[in-house]
Amino acid sequence: MDFTLKYKNIIKIIEIELKEFECRFSERFNSHKSRINPVLFEYFSAKGKLLRPVLIFLLSRAMNIAVEESQFRLAFADEMIHNATLIHDDIIDSSKTRRGKETLSYKYDSRLAVLAGDYLLSMALGALSSFNNEHIIQIHSGAIEKLINGEIEQYFNRKELISIDSYIEKSKNKTAELFKAGLCSACVLGKRDDAIADTEQFALNFGIAFQIHNDLADIFSSSLKFEEDINNGIYTAPWIFYMEERGLTAIDNIEEALNDLKKTCSVSRTKELIGVYIKKAIENLEYLEDNQYKRALIEICRLYIEG
Ligand code: FPP
Numbered sequence: 001m002d003f004t005l006k007y008k009n010i011i012k013i014i015e016i017e018l019k020e021f022e023c024r025f026s027e028r029f030n031s032h033k034s035r036i037n038p039v040l041f042e043y044f045s046a047k048g049k050l051l052r053p054v055l056i057f058l059l060s061r062a063m064n065i066a067v068e069e070s071q072f073r074l075a076f077a078d079e080m081i082h083n084a085t086l087i088h089d090d091i092i093d094s095s096k097t098r099r100g101k102e103t104l105s106y107k108y109d110s111r112l113a114v115l116a117g118d119y120l121l122s123m124a125l126g127a128l129s130s131f132n133n134e135h136i137i138q139i140h141s142g143a144i145e146k147l148i149n150g151e152i153e154q155y156f157n158r159k160e161l162i163s164i165d166s167y168i169e170k171s172k173n174k175t176a177e178l179f180k181a182g183l184c185s186a187c188v189l190g191k192r193d194d195a196i197a198d199t200e201q202f203a204l205n206f207g208i209a210f211q212i213h214n215d216l217a218d219i220f221s222s223s224l225k226f227e228e229d230i231n232n233g234i235y236t237a238p239w240i241f242y243m244e245e246r247g248l249t250a251i252d253n254i255e256e257a258l259n260d261l262k263k264t265c266s267v268s269r270t271k272e273l274i275g276v277y278i279k280k281a282i283e284n285l286e287y288l289e290d291n292q293y294k295r296a297l298i299e300i301c302r303l304y305i306e307g
Pocket residue numbers: 081084085086088089092093117121144147148151174175214218225
């Protein structure tokens with residue numbers, strides 16, 4: 001069974017919550033409130049995994065917290081922030097495709113794509129401010145600052161072979177911090193402040209593993225995203241391990257380098273690194289009592305080692 005099928009099987013236990021979420025979601029963009037809505041409606045027709053809402057719903061249920069209006073709004077806000085970052089990231093990376101479709105910046109232009117991302121951010125702000133909860137706002141503003149700084153770091157370090165530790169720090173900032181914001185806010189909403197510290201560690205470790213997995217998957221995908229990264233001088237974990245092993249400081253011929261990379265220990269070292277962070281993430285979930293939602297969270301973690 002492939003990654004997507006296994007993932008779909010795991011999340012069946014929150015099928016009702018996800019259907020409700022998707023329904024509310026498409027209603028927001030299937031309106032004429034703004035001229036950007038049809039553009040965004042079309043953009044969202046290529047579905048992502050909805051991983052942030054999934055984790056928020058599973059963690060809430062694992063803590064015996066019902067998924068209601070507040071959890072839907074939180075999941076919506078984080079899915080908006082996530083997609084705003086992707087739309088802006090595609091401009092920065094000059095990417096032509098995402099989720100098998102043309103990016104907004106390629107299909108239209110970067111002006112409209114900047115505005116589309118900004119619009120999603122405004123929706124996220126609206127949803128977050130509706131909680132009237134300073135803690136949730138603080139968690140999110142801190143995460144967004146780190147996320148943007150992660151991307152700024154990546155910009156200034158481009159064309160440089162960074163160390164694996166710097167790569168992990170960057171991944172923590174640009175990816176894991178948003179998982180942290182969503183999951184810690186789910187604890188706040190459920191009045192489980194006692195669970196915030198463990199949840200934070202879980203989110204950070206899972207988020208780092210997720211980003212490394214994403215970077216490794218790029219190498220084997222037909223999307224040629226890794227070519228864009230290398231052309232932009234961005235070296236991810238498999239490339240860092242490869243270049244270290246071969247004593248290289250730059251990649252000249254991408255095709256040749258990819259063939260050569262597959263002959264080195266780079267892929268196995270990258271998988272080992274994912275394993276280290278997934279193991280920590282699973283350990284961080286020990287505070288949850290055993291139930292089907294906790295087991296689903298663990299199964300999702302394990303997917304990132306197998307897949
Ligand atoms: C995808 O990484 C990008 C991110 C996780 C963060 C991007 C952040 C910005 C562009 C800053 C803008 C921030 C806001 C709040 C609008 P990737 O390039 O490794 O993933 P990919 O392979 O899916 O493109």
